[in-house]
Amino acid sequence: MKRFALAGNPNCGKTTLFNCLTGSTAHVGNWPGVTVDKREGTYKKCAEPISIIDLPGIYSLSPYTPEEVISRNYILDEKPDCVINIVDATNLERNLYLTTQIMEMDVPMVIALNMMDMVEKQGDKIDEKELERRLGIPVVKISALKGTGLTELMEKAFETSSKERKGKTVLEGCEIYHLISDVRIALDGQNVANPLFHAIKLVENDEIEVQMHSTTIKMVDEFKQSFNNELFGTDFEALVADARYKYISKNYSPLMTKKEKGVKLSKSDKADKVLTNKWAGIPIFIVILFAIFHLTFSEDLFYLGSIFSLPTLEDLGVAENFGTALLACFYDGAIFSPGVILFNLMDLITSTVFGWITAGLESLGAAEWALSLIGDGILGGLGGVLSFVPQIIVLLLFLSILEDTGYMARVAFILDRIFRRFGVSGRAFIPMIMGFGCSIPAMVNTRTLADERERTLTLRTIPFFSCGAKLPILTAVAGAVAHILGAGDGSIISFLMYVVGMAVAIVSIILMRSTTQRGEVSPFIMELPAYHAPSFKGLMIHLWDKTKHYVKKVFTIILASTILVWFLSNFNWSWAMTGDINDSILASLGQFVQPLFTPLGFGSQLNAQGWVFVVAAVTGLIAKEEVIATFGTLAAIFATAAPEIAVEGATDVMTMVLGTGITWPALIAFIIFNMTTIPCFAAVAAAKGETPKGKFKWTLLFWVATSYIVSAISYTAITMFASWSLWSILATLGIIIVSVVAVLLIRNYNKKHPVKGVK
Amino acid sequence: MKKLSDFSIGETGVIVKVDGEPRIKRRLFDMGVTPGAEVYMRKKAPLGDPIEVTIRGYELTLRKAEAECVDTKEIKA
Known part of the structure; x- marks a missing residue:
């Protein structure tokens, strides 16, 4: 072919x-x-x-x-x-x-x-x-x-x-053309393919070519000694680039006749005037970012419900039937955002269909283990993940619009100054913000960054920009925390968690820039494409491309691991089904590693069932959606279920809270741990492909260490603020002292040992 | 001679010389920032840096530090 x-x-x-x-x-x-x-x-x-x-x-x-x-x-x-x-x-x-x-x-x-x-x-x-x-x-x-x-x-x-073509160059009129010509003949003599191309690159002193043709480069070097151009000296790379553009503007550009343009601004210019405005540019960016999260997650669209204190359906005394359930997807005391409406509809569909399936199985007289496997294991796990698909789609849709219109490139332009202060260029922000969708394309995109250190830095912080698959963890656990504190639906806590993730990214960039990845910020020379309205077809292609990935995961790896988790939590080491979860294989595995998580609040301080959180976090390595799927499966095992909470997944979390005695600061630490630790296997594979040799193991270690330290600090600090105990004050003081000393030591070292070889 | 980094918004000039570290210089050349090209200073980012210029009919953004490598002269009317 x-x-x-x-x-x-x-x-x-x-x-x-x-x-x-x-x-x-x-x-x-x-x-x-x-x-x-x-x-x-x-x-x-x-x-x-x-x-x-x-x-x-x-x-x-x-x-x-x-x-x-x-x-x-x-x-x-x-x-x-x-x-x-x-x-x-x-x-x-x-x-x-x-x-x-x-x-x-x-x-x-x-x-x-x-x-x-x-x-x-x-x-x-x-x-x-x-x-x-x-x-x-x-x-x-x-x-x-x-x-x-x-x-x-x-x-x-x-x-x-079907026709052969020999290389041609526009450099024939250039003053070093005879050198190019000589080198080409020499390379041709050595039977090198594409001699003209290699000759020109060699003359340009291209690093790849110089290594490949170490003998021929001598010709160029000798020539250089007798040559001097008043403008470029012996910088042939510059001379060649200049000659190309000169040739183009002389011979090709006149072939384009431009219609005289008046002073009228194009639509793109007008949009740009506002979006990158000196005063409005940054506030607009913040508003756009906030609007995206609001439209995706808010259960009170534009805060209309709170402002006008709209009545809930219960207040209105509507009869409970399917029609009301459908209405409740759109409105209940407040109008929901598009993301939440879609989420509710999907949830209504899955829970209705799953209800039929379980009822059908029961009427057929299915065995108890089969009911448990299908009802609690598979449907419980999948249902939780599936309901989130529409909300993930809404988030991706907004990110796609930002990309397609050309606004993303402007964001890099607006924020470069700020990011430079932290040690990366504004360009690095594009893969980072893509990370909110999915880490994998974001990591692959770090290739567009020219500097290796900057690439490594950016890649390592991408998981901290909480991806779509981590969304269920955020919503469910934050929902439970809000329930415990009696404060709303947890959307503010979710938003704060996103902010924490970004803060961790910034701090770790600064830390790496002053320790393992020292060096100056890479240059920022980038094209700003004209704005254009996103095409519907383009957006749909874009969305489908990203969504199919999630849906595929739900029915393959997540389905498989849900069954595995169900099996491990219902069977004991003698391969017999056990009614007592503490007797299960999963429990013993979980209990084995559980003490490690004590500083994070979900270790040894919990009761006998406390291992469930550790197990959920570990299954998150398979896919982050898995954490909440595991919750779904494990919650069914606890004897007492928590009262229904409106936020999806939060009821399961509450059941586990009641069953294990975990505190709310530990729940927050749990979210942070999942957000900052090693991403899912697929993203780890992408990271491995993008990191230079030998750096991958450090990247993994970095993720483990960051998540452990940050979660431990959060747990300690929040616990301290929640109840001033002596131990938490001492621990926090200790952390502060250690960090101050570390910063001083690093500064001192860096002053004495300036970076070599990096300009 | 005036450096591109010293341009005020709306100013136009012709590039005379591009200096600087080889990597940066090469990148600038590849993007069409070469002697003889006309460059128009469009705007500055909200925080004053980077800048946006029109060159060879498209919009290019670069930092002041990089614009400092670019020497220009006035266009003769």
Whole structure:
């Protein structure tokens, strides 16, 4: 099968084109760096099926960021049959800069002039026939968004792929061209493939090339001694880049005729004026973030219920029937937010359907163990997790809108100054905020950061930005805490927990920056794409892409582990079903590790059943949704159930609170522990793939240590404020003294040992 | 000669020279910040840094520290 590779600048519409060609549903965003790994799909409308490879977006083939190296190596080593170079026609010069580099490789190539619809809308024109002639490469006008010109593009690419093409360069008029030419001949003599490309990179003193051709580089070095350019000296890298742009602006740019534009601002400019306004920019960002959480989690939309003291359904004296239950999904003393409404509906559906199933089984006279397995084990566990799917979707929808409109890139712009103070650039904030959705894509996205230390730092803190799967833990446990304290539905506690997570991230970044990951903040040079309204189709693709991941997990790994937990908690070591949970396999395993969690408040101080919290936290490593699923399964085992609490999952937690005697500060510590500890296995695997060799084990250790220390401190501090005991005051004082001494020691050490090799 | 970092909002200039550490310089070049290019100072971030400029028809953001590497001259009318 022929392979065509898509290459082009970030945000030039590559992924949209990829989706159009392959019918795949890859994720498209409106900020640079959405595709960070190559992806494959199949195009079926040509004479034969063609494999399409979507390479990460790059500005250049220099070796400075991992995605540039991925793209470069793919074209050089895997030798695709054709490279389709996507050029954003609204941004011709910078896009053609990459074209002039790909051109130098000996690979068949076609240019897809994308976003032609935008160009025409602006009233601009491009002479693409003349561009094709001057470049010597076929040019096809397309619009990936509208789906025009695609058949023509693929036919042209198919036709071109059967012809060999020798590399060509625009540097022929450049003053060091004869050096390039000499090096090319030398490399050709050594039978190096793509000699022209390698020759130019070698002349540029590219670090990858210098290692590969250590003998030939001497030619360049000798030449340098007799050469001096008044502007660039012997900095050939700069000289070459400059020559490329000069050539482009002289030969290609005039082919675009721009309609005279008045002073009228485009819609994008107008939006930008407000969103990044000097005074309003940061407050708007905070309001947007708050609005997202409010619309997803609030049980009192816009606080209308509290403001107008609306009556509850009970006050209104509505009869209890299914219609009322349905109404209660939308309103009960307050109007619910869209997230909560969807959640309630899903919960109503699952509990109704599950009720039928259990009733059906009972009427069929199923054995008691089967009833227990299906009712308490499987349905109890899955129900808890499934109800959260709609709420996760709502949260993801809002994050997707931020990405698609281009606002996310502005957030980096607005916040860079603040983040720099902590030791990372504003760019690092994009993967961090993505972490609120799911850690895995967020971790993969850290590749767009140019600096290795910054990548490591960011990756390690991503789990602290509590992901969608941790949401059930937050809601349920916070709901129980609020119930104990008699204060609302726990949404404020949930919000505070998010804040704690972010605070832990900031503190650990500062700590790592002054200890293991010292060095200066990496540069911040980034394109700000024009805003555009998100397309409905794009959003849906985006959402489906992320949601299917959750749903798949519910019916595979979570289902399997729920059954396992049920089995372990209902059977004893002699493989017989036991009525007493304290006799179960799970209990003995849990009790074994339980003492370790004493400083966190859910260890030895609890009664005989206290191991349930430890077990739940451990199952969270399989998938974070599992924590609440385990609660669902384990709560059924306690003899006395807690009275019903309106917040999903909170009743199960309350049952366990009553059964174990855990205190509310310990519940908070439990949330924090789950939020900051090792993420789920899938995210751990992603982290392993993204961390440099040898750093992965430290990353794991970092997560364990952080979660343990932070939870222990929270437990101690909150307990202390709840009841001033001597022991808690002493412990807190101890922690403060130790931290102050540590900070002073680190400062002192850093002053004496400045960072070497990092500028 | 005026450094890009000293521009006030709405000012335009032509790049004469780009200096600085090789990595930063290369990155600037790749993004089209090369001698001869016209650069327009669009705005500053709410906290005064980074800045946003229009160059080669698109919006680019960079910090003042990086903009300091860019020397410009006035455009001759």
